[in-house]
Amino acid sequence: MLKSILSLGLLLAATLTTPAAPADPASRKGNEFFAFCIDTHDAKKRNLEQQASMMKELGYDGVGHIWLENIPERLKTLDAAGLKLYQITMMVDITPGKQAYDPKFKEIMPLLKGRGVQFLLIMNGMKASDPAGDPHAVEIVREMAAVAKESGAEILLYPHTADWMEKAEDAFRVAEKVDRPNVAVMFNLCHWLRVSKDRDYKSVLTKVMPRLRGVSISGADTLDEQPGWSRYIQPLGRGSFDMATFLKTLRQLGYTGPIGLQCYGIPGDIRDALAESMKAWHGYTAK
Numbered sequence: 001m002l003k004s005i006l007s008l009g010l011l012l013a014a015t016l017t018t019p020a021a022p023a024d025p026a027s028r029k030g031n032e033f034f035a036f037c038i039d040t041h042d043a044k045k046r047n048l049e050q051q052a053s054m055m056k057e058l059g060y061d062g063v064g065h066i067w068l069e070n071i072p073e074r075l076k077t078l079d080a081a082g083l084k085l086y087q088i089t090m091m092v093d094i095t096p097g098k099q100a101y102d103p104k105f106k107e108i109m110p111l112l113k114g115r116g117v118q119f120l121l122i123m124n125g126m127k128a129s130d131p132a133g134d135p136h137a138v139e140i141v142r143e144m145a146a147v148a149k150e151s152g153a154e155i156l157l158y159p160h161t162a163d164w165m166e167k168a169e170d171a172f173r174v175a176e177k178v179d180r181p182n183v184a185v186m187f188n189l190c191h192w193l194r195v196s197k198d199r200d201y202k203s204v205l206t207k208v209m210p211r212l213r214g215v216s217i218s219g220a221d222t223l224d225e226q227p228g229w230s231r232y233i234q235p236l237g238r239g240s241f242d243m244a245t246f247l248k249t250l251r252q253l254g255y256t257g258p259i260g261l262q263c264y265g266i267p268g269d270i271r272d273a274l275a276e277s278m279k280a281w282h283g284y285t286a287k
Helices: 002-016 048-058 071-081 131-149 168-178 189-195 201-211 243-252 270-285
Strands: 033-036 062-066 084-093 118-124 154-157 183-188 212-217 259-262
Touching: 033 084, 033 270, 048 062, 048 071, 048 270, 062 071, 071 084, 084 131, 118 131, 118 212, 131 154, 131 168, 154 168, 154 212, 168 183, 168 201, 183 189, 183 201, 189 201, 189 212, 201 212, 201 243, 212 243, 243 270, 259 270
Parallel strands: 033 062, 033 259, 062 084, 084 118, 118 154, 154 183, 183 212, 212 259
Antiparallel strands: none
């Protein structure tokens, strides 16, 4: 009974929530730029409406959302500000016999129809990069891709340090086996810096480019052997990593998709970091 009431409520919300009009690709230069994890460590503890207002004021194209809660409110506040919901991050467990993903994934889908939202899957449940997990993972992702297809949503496999899908190469390998048009991969700079044994990102990007539909960046140092993320996730423009060359490489390889600013763990008032990052972004894209 409760499930029926929840489903009815989501369907009603879908009819009352109108997607924000997408930007005209011909009227913009370069990649769309959004930010995510903007509320995990924000000292101001802004609510979703305040976040949307802030992002609009600072010139971002939209945001990414973490987990499956509060999706109706997130959509409502972004629509009111004329911004886009780019991505929703969620967990997937490939451990045999366990529930693979939250049932809310299916329940919220009517809200997302026609919005072009990407679901980022952080996949765990086995030893990092172990291909023995591929067959079950392929089954799960194909099932989720079929559900997402009804609303025009995409599934992006999200490489994440210390999880089963740890490397961009893992994501590409599984996406190729899944072989569905709405399944692709994301390249996450901070996680690649943490996991990679070298700093040859061009060869990795070249390999995954046929299925690359999402990229995340942040200010970062080229190498940090200490635990934690304070050196690999900084406001854009900081750190020793050559971001200008990285973005140039993406352009040269033909990547035209959205780029997300990773903000996880950045302390203080997140507005300061976002403003600093937007200033750096304008500097990179003006070249």
